[in-house]
Amino acid sequence: MNGYGGSIVRINLTTGNISRKPTPVELARDFIGGRGFGAYYLIKEIPRGADPLGPENKLIISSGPISGLMIPGAGKCDFTTKSPLTGGYASASMGGHFTAEMKYAGVDSIILDGISPKPVYILIDNEKIELRDAAEYWGKGTIAVEKEIKEKFGEEFQVALIGPGGENLVHYACINHDFGRQAGRGGVGTVMGAKKVKAIVIHGTRSIPVADVKAFQAAGKALYKACKEASFLREWTRYGTTVVTSWCDEVGALPTRNFSAGSFEDGKDLYGPVMREKIVITDKGCFGCPSPCGKYSRSKKYGSYVEGPEYETIGLMGSNLGISDIEAVAHANLLADDLGIDSISTGNAIGWAMECYEKGILRKSDTDGLDLKFGNVDATFELIGKIARKEGLGALLAEGVKKASKKIGKGSEKFAIHVKGMEQSAYATHNATAMLLAYMTCDVGAHHNRSWAITYDLQVGRDLIVPEKVARVIWLQNFRPMFDVLGGCRLQWVELGIDRELYIPALDAITGIHRTWEDLEKVGERIWNLTRLFWMRENPGFDRNWDLPAPRFYEDAPSSGATKGQITKFEDVNTLLDMYYEQRGWDENGLPGPEKLKLLGLAEFLV
Amino acid sequence: MTAIIRPTSALRIYIGNKDEAVVEAGRTVRETLISLNIKPELIALVVIDGENKSKDYIIQDGDIVKVLAVIGGG
Numbered sequence: 001m002n003g004y005g006g007s008i009v010r011i012n013l014t015t016g017n018i019s020r021k022p023t024p025v026e027l028a029r030d031f032i033g034g035r036g037f038g039a040y041y042l043i044k045e046i047p048r049g050a051d052p053l054g055p056e057n058k059l060i061i062s063s064g065p066i067s068g069l070m071i072p073g074a075g076k077c078d079f080t081t082k083s084p085l086t087g088g089y090a091s092a093s094m095g096g097h098f099t100a101e102m103k104y105a106g107v108d109s110i111i112l113d114g115i116s117p118k119p120v121y122i123l124i125d126n127e128k129i130e131l132r133d134a135a136e137y138w139g140k141g142t143i144a145v146e147k148e149i150k151e152k153f154g155e156e157f158q159v160a161l162i163g164p165g166g167e168n169l170v171h172y173a174c175i176n177h178d179f180g181r182q183a184g185r186g187g188v189g190t191v192m193g194a195k196k197v198k199a200i201v202i203h204g205t206r207s208i209p210v211a212d213v214k215a216f217q218a219a220g221k222a223l224y225k226a227c228k229e230a231s232f233l234r235e236w237t238r239y240g241t242t243v244v245t246s247w248c249d250e251v252g253a254l255p256t257r258n259f260s261a262g263s264f265e266d267g268k269d270l271y272g273p274v275m276r277e278k279i280v281i282t283d284k285g286c287f288g289c290p291s292p293c294g295k296y297s298r299s300k301k302y303g304s305y306v307e308g309p310e311y312e313t314i315g316l317m318g319s320n321l322g323i324s325d326i327e328a329v330a331h332a333n334l335l336a337d338d339l340g341i342d343s344i345s346t347g348n349a350i351g352w353a354m355e356c357y358e359k360g361i362l363r364k365s366d367t368d369g370l371d372l373k374f375g376n377v378d379a380t381f382e383l384i385g386k387i388a389r390k391e392g393l394g395a396l397l398a399e400g401v402k403k404a405s406k407k408i409g410k411g412s413e414k415f416a417i418h419v420k421g422m423e424q425s426a427y428a429t430h431n432a433t434a435m436l437l438a439y440m441t442c443d444v445g446a447h448h449n450r451s452w453a454i455t456y457d458l459q460v461g462r463d464l465i466v467p468e469k470v471a472r473v474i475w476l477q478n479f480r481p482m483f484d485v486l487g488g489c490r491l492q493w494v495e496l497g498i499d500r501e502l503y504i505p506a507l508d509a510i511t512g513i514h515r516t517w518e519d520l521e522k523v524g525e526r527i528w529n530l531t532r533l534f535w536m537r538e539n540p541g542f543d544r545n546w547d548l549p550a551p552r553f554y555e556d557a558p559s560s561g562a563t564k565g566q567i568t569k570f571e572d573v574n575t576l577l578d579m580y581y582e583q584r585g586w587d588e589n590g591l592p593g594p595e596k597l598k599l600l601g602l603a604e605f606l607v
Numbered sequence: 608m609t610a611i612i613r614p615t616s617a618l619r620i621y622i623g624n625k626d627e628a629v630v631e632a633g634r635t636v637r638e639t640l641i642s643l644n645i646k647p648e649l650i651a652l653v654v655i656d657g658e659n660k661s662k663d664y665i666i667q668d669g670d671i672v673k674v675l676a677v678i679g680g681g
Binding site: 243458 | 659676
């Protein structure tokens with residue numbers, strides 16, 4: 001099948017059974033790949049009510065039709081599962097080279113279920129698929145283990161692995177790759193840890209069939225040409241995602257002290273140019289990337305080397321914790337990466353704990369003696385380790401802020417910054433109604449990558465509540481995640497501003513199937529509805545309350561910074577939801593009904 | 608006394624869908640953006656001759672001013 005590795009690999013960790021079957025043509029036609037394959041297998045194969053950490057849950061790892069081909073950024077890999085953090089849909093995207101290697105090994109998806117009786121790693125080398133004893137790696141950090149595995153098998157073998165955080169079932173454990181890339185969100189690494197899989201090691205030497213080689217080469221060249229000629233290629237490459245740090249501070253979007261404000265008085269010490277000057281050694285890109293956003297850094301103060309920090313980590317482990325030392329942020333980033341826990345959720349959870357401490361809700365007797373004031377760098381480092389090891393307060397924070405605040409109570413739920421149990425990523429949404437709605441309705445919880453609408457707020461008016469704003473959020477939700485379906489990176493479109501139409505002839509030439517962006521957005525809408533069904537099915541009583549933001553954004557206006565005194569009224573939050581549901585064709589509780597599902601060709605998935 | 612402004616592709620609609628526009632020198636970047644109906648708060652980075660500048664930089668004769676907006680997002 002053109003554009004595909006050609007097979008779906010299934011591994012039952014309980015029995016050790018391994019199978020490899022051709023990728024279904026209908027699946028490729030209707031769900032295309034990556035996140036689409038993940039959503040399909042998730043709802044089709046995971047039994048209702050499955051324990052996310054139990055043997056019935058599955059971890060579905062998928063490449064897409066452009067993965068591994070000479071298309072800018074064609075190195076994205078999707079990890080889908082039932083989330084131990086939220087109890088709903090989790091899909092995390094990882095850059096690097098893993099997905100390309102999957103294709104070269106002839107694999108479109110790897111589906112893991114069951115639980116291994118002992119720690120193992122999976123070796124896939126073209127036709128060979130084996131489970132191997134991972135006793136020598138279990139308990140070790142991700143950096144050392146990836147290095148050991150590469151030394152054992154060779155540089156060309158690609159590795160996706162978990163750290164102690166995943167082994168210890170921290171609910172937001174991530175999967176690491178290439179010494180600094182992660183499938184970060186929703187606890188995909190927790191599920192891998194529950195299955196006792198330390199690593200997946202993959203290598204392949206096959207070529208990927210392409211429908212029209214000449215047309216593909218021409219389309220690929222056109223894409224690279226557009227990237228190389230982009231007017232801001234130099235700046236994006238120089239700063240990567242940290243180009244937005246100063247801007248977020250300026251417009252009040254930089255999370256500060258557990259999102260109590262959106263501007264940080266010492267924010268300038270975290271800005272992209274400062275970081276570049278102080279700690280960045282070189283740029284680091286993923287497969288086929290012409291605009292490497294990864295920054296490889298060295299902290300002299302802490303003696304650490306790390307890929308990062310990128311903007312999200314700077315926001316959550318810097319300003320959100322009242323920390324203005326970029327070297328401290330880089331070191332915190334390294335600790336989280338090596339321990340295999342999501343730096344976004346980790347920073348958010350520590351911010352919540354710091355606010356609890358400053359408000360007297362948590363005392364030193366609750367924090368194992370840590371003085372958890374905002375800005376305490378050493379306490380931050382210590383707490384990151386405690387979370388990964390689930391020690392003391394770390395065990396509570398390892399459950400995520402939704403569950404932790406429920407246990408602690410005393411009003412701490414009001415400043416637990418999450419949606420559906422997923423900690424909000426690094427955009428403060430005080431009086432930024434499009435971005436707030438994007439977080440509220442994101443299909444995995446409060447994550448930014450589906451619909452990044454904050455500049456739209458600035459363009460049309462931050463507090464404006466109009467159908468056009470809601471339509472923009474929905475369009476982005478249908479369109480942007482299609483890059484995760486295709487198996488590529490959206491940042492060339494996002495950052496370099498290349499015309500998305502340039503991808504169409506490339507996709508046509510690769511698959512031999514003509515699709516327009518309108519067709520692709522329809523697939524995006526189908527997947528969006530399918531994942532909504534999964535939330536409904538797995539959470540009895542699922543309704544509009546699940547889509548509410550943290551009360552901080554409608555009750556607790558910042559007392560400083562660019563958004564000082566600004567708040568979204570609760571009635572406006574509800575108006576946003578009403579408009580959103582209406583435009584999505586869902587009922588007043590945000591549930592897609594039979595007619596809508598039939599219209600989308602999803603009748604077979606009716607709950 | 609003129610300069611050239613080169614906005615990020617998403618902002619080209621403000622300058623007649625062209626890659627660049629000729630603007631007057633002697634005004635700040637902020638004032639220049641406003642004169643083009645571009646909200647200054649959309650701009651994340653101002654670059655002149657490879658150097659980052661603030662939005663309060665006064666544009667000099669012959670400057671080529673690149674302004675980057677993060678429309679697409681993270």
